[in-house]
Amino acid sequence: MLRRFIPVLLALTCGFLIATWWPDAPDAVRTMVTGAGKGPAAPGPEPQPAEAEPEKPALVRLTDAQIAKAGILMEAVGEGRLSRHLHVPGTVVPSANLTARIAVKTTGTVVELRKGLGDRVAQGEVVALLDSREIAESKGEYLAARVSAELQKALYERDKALWDKRISSEQQYLRSQASYQDLKVKEDAARRKLTFLGLSPAEIDALPNQPEAQFERQEIRSPIAGRIVERRVDPGAAVGRDNLETELYSVVDLSKVWVDLAVSPGDMPLVREGQAVTVRTEATGEAASGRIVFIVPVLDQNTRAARVVAELANPDETWRPGSFVTAEILVSDKPVRVMVPAGAIQTLEGKPNVFVRVADGFQARPVTVGRSDDDGAEVTGGLEPGEPVAVANSFTLKAELGKAAAED
Known part of the structure; x- marks a missing residue:
């Protein structure tokens, strides 16, 4: 009987000594010493945590007929472009570069208006006729200066030829030259005045053949092609300077x-x-x-x-x-590798998902969404280019998935 307790006493004594002199002894040593007297005991297997079953992908089973009836549209995902737009209000206005006002540069009376509101005009087309005394006087001044300059030119050329042959004096030649240059300056000034009053070079060159009765008549032409959008005067109206109306029409090119x-x-x-x-x-x-x-x-x-x-x-x-x-x-x-329409993404359990077309219907697949724009979003993970996904009425699939989960 005493022999049975001797090992127990020895174990307790050793444990006391170890605890006193070796307080940092490993737990394994203490257990080995204190458990020496308990006899052999087979250590039991340590409990292992139960392995979680792999989560099955959410599947909505639908036939082709059911898919068509639900109006679910599919599209193969692929590359796209992310575009951001700024939406602002606006008003259409005529282009300032294609707007012109047909105006007169002299005083006179409107004889004829050949265009009405909305009529089309070509560049250089006559749109109105004007009678002006100032125009008549300016034309007369130009013709007189032209005739005088041509006559003096002939005299100058004759005196130059005589001087070259030393038949006439140099003084006569120089006087003819000065007179011709003076008259030429007056002719050029008269021509510039007509140009300022609105006559074209062709009209000025044709003045020697124009009847005197039409000297006061001036043709008003459109500077650009377009449509008449405003008429400011009526036939018989006095126009020109001295607080009178100068604009006849407004024309706009709406191209x-x-x-x-x-x-x-x-x-x-x-x-x-x-x-x-x-x-x-x-x-x-x-x-x-x-x-x-x-x-x-x-x-x-x-x-x-x-x-x-x-x-x-x-x-x-x-x-x-x-x-x-x-x-x-x-x-x-910006270009992206995989892009889906905004309607293809549905939130399931707080995470973005898309419904991928499989043999039995549609499988809800979690995806990683990157940048987005007005119409779609970039998918950076979970999808590969070419996979067909539901892009319209995908909320129907989400509802069917929720219904199936509620029944389970």
Whole structure:
């Protein structure tokens, strides 16, 4: 009986000594010593954590007929471009580079107006006739100066020939030369005056053959091609200087128009000349593309907005000045490897997912979403180019998935 307790006493004594003299002894040593008297005991296997079962991919089973009935559209994902746009209001206005005013430069009376509002005119076409005493006097002065200059030129050439042969005196030759130069200056001055009053070089050259009865008649021509948008006088009206009306018509070429855009100061760093602009009107649904041609550096005092001018091609004249439009300014445009429409991404359990087409229907697949724009988003993980995904009515698949989870 005493022999059975001797090992236990020895173990307790050794344990006391180890605890006293070797307090930092490893637990394994202490266990070995203190457990020496308990007899052999097979150590039990340490409990292992239960392995989690792999999560099965969420699957919505649908046939082709069910997919078509639900209106689910599919599209193979691939490369795309991320575009950001700035939406601003605008107004269509005539291009300042293609606008002209047909005006008179002398006093007179309007005899005939050949164009009405909306009529088309060609560049250089006669649009009105004017009777002016000033024109008649200027034409007479020019013709007189021209005749005198031509006569003196003949005398000068004769005296020069005589002087070359030493038949006449040098003094006579020099007087003829001075007289001719003086008359030539007067002729040139009279011609410039007619040019200033609106006569073309061809009209001036034709004056010697023009009947005197038509000397007071002046033809008013359009400086550009376009359409008449304003008529300011009537036949018989006195026009010209001295507080009289000088403008007869306003003509505009609408083959190109401008769009005045109002951009807030906070968005101005995103706008620069040359950027692409898409203009739309809600009234007709028309859309056209243009580019920014000018940015006014001064803010409007009333609206505190900056004026940005975009130019649109308008060959069919569908864009009428005065129309209100909405413009999209292309701020950035970058290529991406995989891009999906915004309607393809659905949030499941707080994470973005897309529904990939598989043999039995659609599989919800988690994806990593990168940058996005107005229409889509970049997928940086979870999808490869070419995989078909649901891009329209994908919310139906999300609802079916939620319904199946509720039934389970």
